[in-house]
Amino acid sequence: MFTRRDSYLSVLVWLAVVVCLALISACTQRGTANPGASREITDDAARRVNVPAKVDRVVSLAPNLTEIVFAVGAGDRLVGRTSYCDFPAEAKAIAEVGDTLHPSLERIIALKPQVVLVSTASQLEVFTNQLEGQNIAVFVTDPHDLEGVFRSVGQIGEIVGEQDQANLLVQKLRERTNAVEAAVKQKQPVRVFYQVSGEPLYTAGHDAFVTDLMRRAGGDSVTGDVPGAWPKYSNESALAARPEAIILPSGGSMGEANSRVAEALRQSPAVLQGRVYKINDDHLARPGPRSVDGLEEMARAFHPDAFKK
Amino acid sequence: MIGTASEIVVSPAQHNRVTLRRTLISCAVLAAALLSAIVLMSLLGSEQLPARASLCALASFGTSTCGLTQDQFDILFQIRLPRIFLAAAVGGSLATAGAGYQALLRNPLAEPYLLGISNGAAVGTMIALVFFGAMEWTRPILAFTGALAATLAVYRLARGRAGATPERLILAGVIVTTFLSSVIVFVTVLMDATRIRSFTFWLLGDLSGTSKALLPVTITITIVGALALTLHARSLNLLMLGERDAFDLGVEVGRVRIVVFVVASLLVGSSVAASGSVGYVGLVVPHLARLSLGSDNRISIPAASLGGALFVIVADTVARTVIAPRELPVGAITALIGAPLFIYLLRRS
Amino acid sequence: MLEARDLTVSYDDRIAVSDVSLSLNTSEITAIIGPNGAGKSTLLRTLNGQLSRSAGTVLLDGEPIERFNRRSISRRIAVVAQEAELRFPVTVLEFVLGGRFAWATHSGWGWETERDLHVAESVLRETQLTDLSARLMNELSGGERQRALMARALATEAPILLLDEPTANLDLSHQATLLRLVRTRCDQHRAAALVVTHDINLAAEFADNILLMKHGRTVHSGRPEAVLRPEILQDVFEIRVLVDAHPVTGGPRVTPVHEKLI
Numbered sequence: 001m002f003t004r005r006d007s008y009l010s011v012l013v014w015l016a017v018v019v020c021l022a023l024i025s026a027c028t029q030r031g032t033a034n035p036g037a038s039r040e041i042t043d044d045a046a047r048r049v050n051v052p053a054k055v056d057r058v059v060s061l062a063p064n065l066t067e068i069v070f071a072v073g074a075g076d077r078l079v080g081r082t083s084y085c086d087f088p089a090e091a092k093a094i095a096e097v098g099d100t101l102h103p104s105l106e107r108i109i110a111l112k113p114q115v116v117l118v119s120t121a122s123q124l125e126v127f128t129n130q131l132e133g134q135n136i137a138v139f140v141t142d143p144h145d146l147e148g149v150f151r152s153v154g155q156i157g158e159i160v161g162e163q164d165q166a167n168l169l170v171q172k173l174r175e176r177t178n179a180v181e182a183a184v185k186q187k188q189p190v191r192v193f194y195q196v197s198g199e200p201l202y203t204a205g206h207d208a209f210v211t212d213l214m215r216r217a218g219g220d221s222v223t224g225d226v227p228g229a230w231p232k233y234s235n236e237s238a239l240a241a242r243p244e245a246i247i248l249p250s251g252g253s254m255g256e257a258n259s260r261v262a263e264a265l266r267q268s269p270a271v272l273q274g275r276v277y278k279i280n281d282d283h284l285a286r287p288g289p290r291s292v293d294g295l296e297e298m299a300r301a302f303h304p305d306a307f308k309k
Numbered sequence: 310m311i312g313t314a315s316e317i318v319v320s321p322a323q324h325n326r327v328t329l330r331r332t333l334i335s336c337a338v339l340a341a342a343l344l345s346a347i348v349l350m351s352l353l354g355s356e357q358l359p360a361r362a363s364l365c366a367l368a369s370f371g372t373s374t375c376g377l378t379q380d381q382f383d384i385l386f387q388i389r390l391p392r393i394f395l396a397a398a399v400g401g402s403l404a405t406a407g408a409g410y411q412a413l414l415r416n417p418l419a420e421p422y423l424l425g426i427s428n429g430a431a432v433g434t435m436i437a438l439v440f441f442g443a444m445e446w447t448r449p450i451l452a453f454t455g456a457l458a459a460t461l462a463v464y465r466l467a468r469g470r471a472g473a474t475p476e477r478l479i480l481a482g483v484i485v486t487t488f489l490s491s492v493i494v495f496v497t498v499l500m501d502a503t504r505i506r507s508f509t510f511w512l513l514g515d516l517s518g519t520s521k522a523l524l525p526v527t528i529t530i531t532i533v534g535a536l537a538l539t540l541h542a543r544s545l546n547l548l549m550l551g552e553r554d555a556f557d558l559g560v561e562v563g564r565v566r567i568v569v570f571v572v573a574s575l576l577v578g579s580s581v582a583a584s585g586s587v588g589y590v591g592l593v594v595p596h597l598a599r600l601s602l603g604s605d606n607r608i609s610i611p612a613a614s615l616g617g618a619l620f621v622i623v624a625d626t627v628a629r630t631v632i633a634p635r636e637l638p639v640g641a642i643t644a645l646i647g648a649p650l651f652i653y654l655l656r657r658s
Numbered sequence: 659m660l661e662a663r664d665l666t667v668s669y670d671d672r673i674a675v676s677d678v679s680l681s682l683n684t685s686e687i688t689a690i691i692g693p694n695g696a697g698k699s700t701l702l703r704t705l706n707g708q709l710s711r712s713a714g715t716v717l718l719d720g721e722p723i724e725r726f727n728r729r730s731i732s733r734r735i736a737v738v739a740q741e742a743e744l745r746f747p748v749t750v751l752e753f754v755l756g757g758r759f760a761w762a763t764h765s766g767w768g769w770e771t772e773r774d775l776h777v778a779e780s781v782l783r784e785t786q787l788t789d790l791s792a793r794l795m796n797e798l799s800g801g802e803r804q805r806a807l808m809a810r811a812l813a814t815e816a817p818i819l820l821l822d823e824p825t826a827n828l829d830l831s832h833q834a835t836l837l838r839l840v841r842t843r844c845d846q847h848r849a850a851a852l853v854v855t856h857d858i859n860l861a862a863e864f865a866d867n868i869l870l871m872k873h874g875r876t877v878h879s880g881r882p883e884a885v886l887r888p889e890i891l892q893d894v895f896e897i898r899v900l901v902d903a904h905p906v907t908g909g910p911r912v913t914p915v916h917e918k919l920i
Contacts, residue, residue, distance in 0.1 A: 200511065239383060
């Protein structure tokens with residue numbers, strides 16, 4: 001039976017629907033195109049991104065990208081970072097927008113950046129539509145090896161208008177890299193196991209950024225041809241690999257989590273000869289300028305005699 | 310619910326009845342299969358071991374290397390064999406717990422995961438890992454506490470005027486499971502990125518972290534739990550046909566219920582603490598046991614325990630060899646085997 | 659054998675049974691009849707110890723029932739309910755053997771003895787289920803299932819039988835068969851039976867005593883002729899009845915008189 005109360009209810013429902021529709025359309029208003037000058041740069045996801053000619057408000061959604069922004073001298077133009085972006089110290093003063101995987105879209109938009117730097121394509125789908133609707137460019141830069149880092153530095157330098165600084169930085173980094181590679185060139189590569197975590201046992205695979213670094217540092221990662229980036233590894237194979245050195249990325253943002261060698265490796269030549277090296281994880285897992293620090297630290301660990309000064 | 314029994318030739322009822330002899334024979338067969346599995350699966354792994362030498366070393370119980378190198382010997386006895394025993398303990402525990410729940414709740418679909426018990430144990434273990442990381446022994450204890458707490462929550466939620474009917478229990482279990490799943494996701498998100506990966510893997514079942522100290526405890530709990538539930542098998546037979554009827558016929562329903570809940574929580578807690586949540590074992594194995602050997606718990610509970618151990622040993626061997634040297638979570642394999650099997654079983658009934 | 663004195667049972671702030679006394683004696687069948695909600699089943703369930711009472715006593719063989727543990731009660735009192743939950747496949751023989759649980763030496767574990775099998779086979783014969791003993795319970799018809807429930811109760815060899823509406827789902831011939839079984843048990847094995855039923859005429863035919871209840875209280879009790887009188891019945895059931903003599907048995911026959919629905 002249709003009562004008066006029912007008719008009031010249906011009016012309310014209709015009102016609610018109308019209001020929602022209005023809100024939705026308001027939220028998806030496409031911003032008017034900025035008539036100011038802009039340029040097109042191709043990012044690592046093969047997208048041609050429209051970036052304003054002059055960029056002074058940037059948000060970085062990855063710790064390594066934050067480091068690169070500061071390293072090219074554009075730290076003053078960074079207006080937003082993730083909670084993991086802790087280097088350099090000045091970065092901590094910048095507003096947080098959440099974490100790498102789930103940043104707050106609202107916060108980003110409220111900061112009114114011109115460009116948002118992201119490091120993985122997975123963040124892309126979530127953001128692109130909404131941010132570009134707000135006239136915010138999303139730029140993907142995703143280095144997988146050291147060459148990629150140099151390229152990233154260049155790209156970011158171009159975006160923020162610090163090409164000279166960027167080029168200088170890349171040049172310096174290349175010099176250091178070449179020096180390391182030259183020093184270890186004649187040496188027999190050291191068989192190394194990179195332990196991401198001991199229990200459960202995770203290591204660096206073929207696609208991991210650090211695998212390239214280890215190779216350049218004169219190491220031969222025993223898991224270098226395992227498919228994937230961070231595979232879960234079999235204890236047996238780790239034991240059978242008999243690595244001569246073990247890298248334990250620790251400290252930095254990782255804390256003391258990975259401070260013990262995995263059970264399966266306790267009898268390895270690396271452990272028996274005391275060649276277990278704890279290196280700051282931020283130098284190894286963040287593809288950025290400090291990766292060359294990591295490169296040097298690993299090279300020194302693998303071939304100490306090549307660096308006697 | 311009719312299984313294959315309706316298709317057997319109808320011989321005099323006496324011969325279909327479960328007797329001590331039939332039980333011993335079935336268990337002996339399963340135990341033999343389990344032993345063979347332990348030996349055979351220890352020959353398989355991401356590293357190739359010489360078969361004959363390995364068998365010889367196994368036969369000598371590790372006293373002689375039989376020509377294996379030190380590394381091969383270590384792989385066999387320090388890594389593989391403990392892992393296989395852990396798989397057996399985890400599988401046996403989960404299958405036994407599942408059989409117990411199914412009998413008590415009179416529902417063939419009752420399972421530790423579905424009832425929220427596994428998640429309760431997982432939350433307990435996570436608390437132990439985060440706050441008492443180094444002290445391994447806190448894990449099974451907190452896992453057991455979590456499992457028991459989840460059981461109590463489920464029971465409380467399910468209590469209605471007509472008592473806790475199986476339907477209400479399962480519904481309450483689903484509520485508790487989903488709530489605890491959110492808690493787990495919440496805690497996982499709060500952790501830093503490096504731990505998230507390993508936790509996600511663990512939540513799907515990971516037998517690679519065989520702790521030398523905890524393994525004997527886990528095995529003991531499996532055996533004790535299976536024995537405890539088997540010793541109540543006759544009561545459970547009656548309970549399976551109705552709590553009121555069981556009461557009338559002399560079963561101390563309240564006491565048996567407590568025993569099953571506590572023992573099952575212990576079993577689930579110890580296996581989740583050791584290896585995360587391995588799904589489907591508690592559902593599929595008891596089902597298969599009943600289907601092939603009858604609903605009498607005196608035979609189906611011990612059969613489920615042995616069968617569960619066998620099932621997880623095989624599943625784990627697949628998990629650690631199929632993409633060697635990488636590993637898959639064993640829960641993924643049990644689900645891959647278990648889910649289609651379960652659908653098939655459902656359709657048959 | 660089983661006696662209740664001034665029994666009061668209440669739950670959920672509702673008094674289900676109030677001040678009821680009855681006594682089950684050897685070789686006697688007592689029927690409890692009354693409208694819905696009279697408390698008949700509650701009374702039955704209190705007598706076997708399942709429901710707890712608020713006041714009064716229950717005496718089993720002269721002793722307060724609290725003195726007995728669960729299994730010894732089950733050896734003395736057997737309950738025949740209306741239906742069994744059959745979620746798992748079980749054969750008729752296995753089902754009936756369930757009645758031997760109370761005689762197991764170890765609670766919870768153990769195997770059936772020769773005696774158990776012997777008793778099971780003889781009750782299967784009594785209930786004419788021998789040919790069906792290998793079949794699964796849920797393959798049986800309603801009547802056959804009820805006989806199986808009866809067989810299980812008889813297998814307990816308990817001298818006191820409590821039957822809760824045992825004829826509810828049975829057709830005419832099976833109703834009579836079942837109650838005849840009860841009668842035989844009482845006569846030949848000196849059992850005592852309490853039958854809760856809706857069927858007044860069946861009660862009149864088979865019961866030695868009738869307890870008439872309404873709203874948890876005893877309205878009248880005694881021999882069928884004494885209880886089944888039109889004034890009493892009309893008052894309790896709020897419907898007009900005709901009571902005459904059954905043409906064959908001579909006992910009271912109750913016929914409700916319905917107003918014509920115009």
